Amino acid sequence: MCLAIPVKVVEVLPNQQAVIDLSGVRKEISTALLDTVQVGDYVILHVGFAIGKLDPDEALRTLALFDELALIQSADESPA
Secondary structure, three states: OOOOOOEEEEEEOOEEEEEEEEOOEEEEEEEEEEOOOOOOOEEEOOOOOOEEEEEEHHHHHHHHHHHHHHHHHHHHHHHO
C-alpha cells in the first residue's frame, strides 16, 4: 500500500528541493516532479517527492482527519 500525505512548504531550496513541515517535523524533499513550488504551498508528499499541489482548504481538511484518526487510535490503545 502507498501513502501520500499533504505537507506545507516552509522553505524553497536550490536544485529542486524544499523543506516541508508536517506537524512540527521538518524534512527536505524533492520538488523535481512539479513545475513551481512556493513557500506556503501545500503539496502531496510520497516517498520524499512532492507529486502534486493541493488546495490549502483540502489539505487542512485532510490533516484534520489524520489528527482525528490519531486521537481515535490513542483512545483505543489506552488501558481500560
